[in-house]
Amino acid sequence: MTTFIKNGTVVSATGRHSTDVLVDGTVIAALLQPGSSTAISAESGADRVIDASGKYVVPGGVDCHTHMELPFGGTFASDTFESGTRAAAWGGTTTIVDFAVQKTGENVRDSLEAWHAKAEGQCAVDYAFHMVLGGIDDAALKEMDALVAEGITSFKLFMAYPGVFYSDDGQILRAMQMAANNGALISMHAENGIAIDVLAEQAAARGQTDPVYHGITRPARLEGEATNRAIQLALVAGAPVYFVHLSASEALERVAEARDEGHNVFAETCPQYLYLNLEDHLGAPGFGGAGYVCSAPLRTKEHTHQKDLWRGLRTNDLAVVATDHCPFCMKDQKELGRDDFRAIPNGIGGVEHRMDLIYQGVVMGELSLERWVETCSTTPARMFGMYPQKGVIAPGSDADIVLYDPNAKTEISVDTHHMNMDYSAYEGFSIDGKVDTVISKGRVLIEEDEYLGVKGHGVYLPRGLSSYLQ
Ligand code: URP
Ligand code: ZN
Numbered sequence: 001m002t003t004f005i006k007n008g009t010v011v012s013a014t015g016r017h018s019t020d021v022l023v024d025g026t027v028i029a030a031l032l033q034p035g036s037s038t039a040i041s042a043e044s045g046a047d048r049v050i051d052a053s054g055k056y057v058v059p060g061g062v063d064c065h066t067h068m069e070l071p072f073g074g075t076f077a078s079d080t081f082e083s084g085t086r087a088a089a090w091g092g093t094t095t096i097v098d099f100a101v102q103k104t105g106e107n108v109r110d111s112l113e114a115w116h117a118k119a120e121g122q123c124a125v126d127y128a129f130h131m132v133l134g135g136i137d138d139a140a141l142k143e144m145d146a147l148v149a150e151g152i153t154s155f156k157l158f159m160a161y162p163g164v165f166y167s168d169d170g171q172i173l174r175a176m177q178m179a180a181n182n183g184a185l186i187s188m189h190a191e192n193g194i195a196i197d198v199l200a201e202q203a204a205a206r207g208q209t210d211p212v213y214h215g216i217t218r219p220a221r222l223e224g225e226a227t228n229r230a231i232q233l234a235l236v237a238g239a240p241v242y243f244v245h246l247s248a249s250e251a252l253e254r255v256a257e258a259r260d261e262g263h264n265v266f267a268e269t270c271p272q273y274l275y276l277n278l279e280d281h282l283g284a285p286g287f288g289g290a291g292y293v294c295s296a297p298l299r300t301k302e303h304t305h306q307k308d309l310w311r312g313l314r315t316n317d318l319a320v321v322a323t324d325h326c327p328f329c330m331k332d333q334k335e336l337g338r339d340d341f342r343a344i345p346n347g348i349g350g351v352e353h354r355m356d357l358i359y360q361g362v363v364m365g366e367l368s369l370e371r372w373v374e375t376c377s378t379t380p381a382r383m384f385g386m387y388p389q390k391g392v393i394a395p396g397s398d399a400d401i402v403l404y405d406p407n408a409k410t411e412i413s414v415d416t417h418h419m420n421m422d423y424s425a426y427e428g429f430s431i432d433g434k435v436d437t438v439i440s441k442g443r444v445l446i447e448e449d450e451y452l453g454v455k456g457h458g459v460y461l462p463r464g465l466s467s468y469l470q
């Protein structure tokens with residue numbers, strides 16, 4: 001089956017060109033000069049022709065931070081691999097990297113097998129795994145080399161959530177030393193969880209139990225402190241480090257300093273930190289703020305966090321935009337913490353909206369079109385060892401292609417989204433632009449507002465080492 005995509009503007013991380021694209025089976029076969037004899041003959045021989053006039057033709061989105069069915073706070077993230085990857089497809093994301101989770105005391109292999117069992121045969125788009133190491137012990141350290149060899153080339157460690165996922169500095173240093181030898185990338189949740197637990201307990205004892213206290217007891221300073229500590233540990237170990245869900249200027253400053261000194265320090269941010277804030281969202285009246293409880297938390301609008309994060313995306317101190325998609329419904333899930341913010345499951349769903357929300361950065365003049373593609377597709381693929389199979393429209397790459405219509409308008413709402421959530425954190429947001437057509441490995445998944453995918457089309461992707469470390 002061949003598909004010829006004509007009249008579009010192909011956008012890559014480095015430029016934009018009027019180029020026709022020939023897809024053969026599951027891969028991109030050629031990029032052709034419009035009107036050239038090769039393009040004319042490719043079009044006439046194609047099984048299917050897609051007219052992309054007026055549209056951007058971009059590599060499918062790569063969301064390197066999702067949590068399908070994550071067990072958290074006595075419940076499970078509400079998207080399964082089936083519903084979550086279908087929602088991803090609707091939003092132009094054709095690859096996810098989810099976190100297989102080993103909690104403190106659990107066996108790493110058993111935890112990974114459980115994740116494979118949840119995902120296999122369920123996914124609309126391709127998927128890979130990072131491994132969460134919760135409370136690193138000797139057995140977990142021993143497994144790291146084997147996991148890297150079989151395609152799990154990044155490990156998330158937590159400086160937050162004592163007793164659940166938390167690792168102390170010695171445990172982190174040991175894991176980083178392993179990574180320095182085996183080429184893995186350590187991803188870090190950088191918040192000082194020990195200090196946060198003290199502040200949270202004190203707030204609850206004062207009767208301050210509303211959702212907004214989730215944010216107030218997780219000050220930006222404690223993200224900055226943990227970020228600095230993790231960088232120092234990484235430098236001592238000689239390992240690279242990648243900060244997930246960076247939310248605060250204080251953390252970004254530490255990352256920028258380390259990068260200016262030439263160290264392999266990388267970071268991602270997420271749409272929620274670019275658009276939502278502590279006062280208006282986490283501090284919404286009644287229990288509404290529970291829908292915005294996530295960690296790191298939304299930051300105050302009194303500070304320049306959001307402005308700084310957009311700047312970081314431009315300067316590459318923030319290399320990636322991921323969603324940290326971790327959806328919970330208000331009913332029966334967020335409600336678990338109605339009397340105490342500490343019992344609200346942490347997480348916001350957004351896998352469906354990342355491409356649209358970050359495209360608004362282009363509309364607002366914060367990012368170039370190329371930088372949109374780079375932060376949402378190309379760099380995550382390179383960072384996590386999936387490039388050039390993913391993240392680029394080039395001969396030989398998987399035919400994961402999104403036609404994006406810059407002239408259409410949409411609105412985000414719980415009434416129209418496809419994630420398994422009973423609210424939307426971005427309710428009422430107007431989007432300039434629209435994901436028009438989504439192709440995964442040559443198969444059209446979304447066309448004319450219809451889902452044409454099937455579960456099981458997406459398969460597990462073993463990953464290589466990060467392109468940035470070789
Ligand atoms: O609130 C969040 N981010 N929930 C998911 C777990 C994590 O720390 O990424
Ligand atoms: Zn985290």
Ligand code: ZN
Binds near residue numbers: 065067324325326
């Ligand atoms: Zn996460």
